[in-house]
Amino acid sequence: MSTATTARGSLGNLPAEVTSFVGRRQEVTGIRRLLSTNRLVTLTGGGGVGKTRLAQRVGGEMRRAFPDGVWFVELAELRDPDLVAVTVAEALGIREESIGAAAPGLAEFLADHQALIILDNCEQLVAACADLAALLLRSCPEVRILATSRQALRVAGEATLAVQPLSVPDPEVPATPAELARNESASLLAERAAAVLPDFTVTEENSATIARLCQALEGLPLAIELAVARLRVLSLDQILERLTDRYRLLTSGTRNAPARQQTLRALIDWSWDLCSDAERTLWSRVSVFSGGLELDAAEQVCADDALPAEQILDLIASLVDKSVLNRIGDGPRARYRMLEVVREYGALHLAEAGEQDRVAGRHLEWFARLATYGDRNWVSPDQAAVMQRLKDEKANLRVALEFAVSHQLTNVACRLAADLENHWFVRGFLSEGRHWLERALALPPQKHWTRVKALRVAAFIATVQADLTRAERLLIETRALVNELPPSIERAYVPLMEGQIAMFSGDNMRALELFGRSLITFREFGARGGEMWTLCCLGLTRGLSGRPSDGYADLAASLDLGSASGEVWWRSFALWALSVLRWLDGDNAGAAAAAKEGLDVRRLVEDEQFGVGLSLESLAWVAAVEQRDQRAARLLGASQRVWHAMHTSLAAFHRLGDFHDQTVASVRSRLGGRAFDAQLQRGLALSAADAVAYALERAAAPAQRTAAAPDDSGLTKREREVAALIAEGLSNREIAARLVVAQRTAEGHVENILSKLGFTSRSQVAGWLAAQSTPDS
Structure with a gap:
């Protein structure tokens, strides 16, 4: 399969800053300097020291140095080393290419790119991250990596920077509001306190307490954040008193543990002690979730005779109040999440109670049922909501799949991986879906329809990824197993998959015969999803292999089924296919109308690209x-x-x-x-x-202004001349040669142009310049 390239000038995917960034100016400068001379820089330090936030700030300030973007890859929720490369690929938007666990495809993809990749929280998968970093450094000369980890990756060429806690007030210097304003940890505490209590200010009266609190917390950003959250129920003096008491109890702890780690553990210990027995039980059980959870999931997974389901809501509310859980997002369903260090703390208590496998098993059961529900209700008015729910639960689905595979629950693993077929396909998570399907199919085989479904879904993904050899091998086993089992709807998917292979191979006549067989069986079983899928394939293949109008009837039938059932995906696909055939038939107006209607329908499925x-x-x-x-x-x-x-x-x-x-x-x-x-x-x-x-030829929704209008761009005559050279595709060195100026001067002009126009990429400058001289049509 040929390798594509990303659009030059892509901004990447850095999360927006939702709170102010305090201090760290020296560290930011130092990291930028390290990245200018080293292609791998790792930020090390204990949990809660602020490595992630620092890496994000550096990435944000260096966007313009990387035409192909700054990409943030969150690894804290990942447990499977085989998915590191896949996770990086997904973060970069590589959805249809099979990169493989060894990541040669990812390296090939990035070989000619100028990008900064931020690998966050590498410590759990340090060996896999080190291997991937080494491969990218060897194969991608213009890629730089900024990693955060509790330990160095130990890769040749790596530069490390130990991230220290924020500066704390000097106990020898009297604490005053002016003095604290110059201190990093005190500034952070004051800003976060004002977010909890809007009337909070630093005064002469509370300055000493603030200084002592920052000293007790040793400048750890996470510790400060957690402590300040208690201002909803405690005063600054009460927080300081409780922290001081807790530290006295740590004198018998591990002597070789860094003091700041003991401090953070003390703070979490303190939160644990403030909880009731029921709250602690829920805290520990909720730790099996990854990436967040919803109320109904907690009620099913965490409840038992000792913790009735009807208590879960109130207990969640209490844990939110205590900042153990955080309410996240603003969707129609409330969602909750733990900080990773808080989740790990709960997991330790769950293991100590001997409940880990039991609760994880219920977690698997819940998400297996969710996947089955999504599969069975795919053809329904709830399709968009189902797809969004599965997207939100992506991390939990990974945890459930890992538990099923690692505990060799063959049928459950095959069913769960296969029931997520639409999730893998519509969202573009093909490589990950294939990974889980292959792992499930590698378990001791059982003669069951769940295996048939897993085999044919794996074959379909392999076909879409142009691995027809693997698809054929999977279908050989599928055919053999189908002949040994009683009748099932899965029997109809075998010729459909065979038809897909024939269609991709250019054998349209064989594809049509196979699709026809599938259609008969789908109709016998009343399987509307399979029927719509097959009709789309039939219509497009007939129209492309004969007269365009030969495919109209099949596509119209698929559209009718979709409209009647509320289905979105295959209905939109049928409309696109109809637009292609009408275009071939010379019906331009009909082609445009069908394509536009398809775009309208697709907007119901978020992130469908x-x-x-x-x-x-x-x-x-x-x-x-x-x-x-x-x-x-x-x-x-x-x-x-x-x-x-x-x-x-x-x-x-x-x-x-x-x-x-x-x-x-x-x-x-x-x-x-x-x-x-x-x-x-x-x-x-x-x-x-x-x-x-x-x-659609409609006015775009009003958006925030991102570029200057033609008459107020503020560009000088020389800058407009440089902009024209940018539009020609010239590099800074080539611009300097054309204008007979120093390269540094050319670079300065380019930076000024980007700043004045509010752009972040050279391609945007080219598009803007074209808009000044070319009328829209």
């Missing part, structure tokens, strides 16, 4: 035939942005790839290379929402 890219493509083809060439080029750019983000293309669909190439050639020949590239860049610069609005 593949179908959006397809619709943007078909609308570009329509615009090209109508000789609306500027629109066609811009739509091609918008679709290219989607393909780049997913690391996929139309290449696997031979006819569709030909249509794309023909459209590019015709539009470029009429517009000219420079004008075509300018419009393409404008499309690349569109956000997903703006791209859809442009495709």
Whole structure:
């Protein structure tokens, strides 16, 4: 499979800062300096010292140095070393490419990219992170890695920086508001306290207490955050008194443990002691969740005779009040999450109570039922809600799958991995889905329909990823097992999968015969999902292999089924397929209408990208035939942005790839290379929402202003000249040579242009410049 590249100038995925960043100016400068001379920098330090936040701040300040983005990869919730590379790939938006556990595909993908990758919380998977970092350093000369870990990765070429706690007030210097304002830990405490108590201020009266509290907490950011949360129920003096008492009890602890770790443990010990027995029980049991939980899950997983389900709500409320649990998100369902160090603390108590496997088993049962519910209710008006729920529970699904596989629960593991078929496909998590399916199928086999389903889902993913050899091997076992089992709906999926392989191989006649067999069986069982899937495949294959109108009836039948059931995904796919066939049939108006309707339908499934890219493509083809060439080029750019983000293309669909190439050639020949590239860049610069609005020919929703208007850009004559050279694709060195100036001078002009226009990438400058001289159409 050919390797795609990401769009130059991508911002990456750094989380937005939701609280102020206090202090650390010297550390930020030092890390930036290290990254200028070292390609791997690891921030080490104890838990709660602020490594993650510091790495994010450095990444945010260095965005412009990395045209291909700064990418944040959270590893704290990951337990399987085989998924490190897959997790990095998902963070970078590589959704359709199979990178494999050894990550050669990821290294190939990044080989020519200038990007900064932040690997956060590597300590649990330090060996796997070290192996991946070493591979990327060898294979990707322009990639830099910033890691956070409680221990160094110990990779050749690694530079380390030990992150220390924030500075604390000097006990020899009298504490005053002015003095505390210059101190990092006191400033952090004051800002966070004001968030808890809006009227809180640093005064002459409380300055001494604040100073002593910061000293007692030893400047640990997490400890300060946890302690200040108690201001809802305690005064500063009460917090200090309790912390001081707790520290006295630590004198018999592990002597070689760093004092700051003892302090953090003391703070969590203190929170534990403040809880009732029932709250402690819930705290420890909730630790089996990863990435958050919802109330109904806690009631099913954590409740038993000793902890009745009807008490869970009140206990969760108490743990939220005590800052053990945090309410996160603003969705229709309340969601809760623990800090990782708090979760680990609860897990230790769960293990000590001998309850870990029992509670983890109930966790598996709950999420297996959730996956089954999502699979059975895929064809329903709840489809979008089901997909969102599964997305929210991604980390928990991983934990459940790991428990099933590690405990060799063969049928449960196969069923859970296979029931997530739509989750893997629609979200683009194909590599991860394949990973779990292969692990489940490697368990001692059992002759059961759950294995058949796992085999055919694995075969489908392999087919989409162009691994037809593996898909064929999986289907050989599937056929043999089907013949030994009583009738089931799964029997209909075998010829459907075989038809997919034939279609990808270009054997349309065989594909049509196989799809026809599947359709008969799906209708016998009343399986609407399978029927819609098959009708889409039949319609598209018939229309591409014969007359376009030959596929209309099948696609219309799929649309009718989707509309009647409230299904979204296959209905939108059928509309796109119909737009392609109508375009081939010369019905440009009908093609555009179908593609636009498909885009409207797809908006019900959040984060669905593949179908959006397809619709943007078909609308570009329509615009090209109508000789609306500027629109066609811009739509091609918008679709290219989607393909780049997913690391996929139309290449696997031979006819569709030909249509794309023909459209590019015709539009470029009429517009000219420079004008075509300018419009393409404008499309690349569109956000997903703006791209859809442009495709639908509707006004985009008002957005925050991100660039200066043409008449108030503030660019000097020289800067406009440099902007034109940027639009030509020249590097800073080439711009300097063209203008006969020093490279540093050219770099300064580029930085000024980006700053004045509010841009972060050179491609945005090119798109902006094109907009000044080219009218919209």
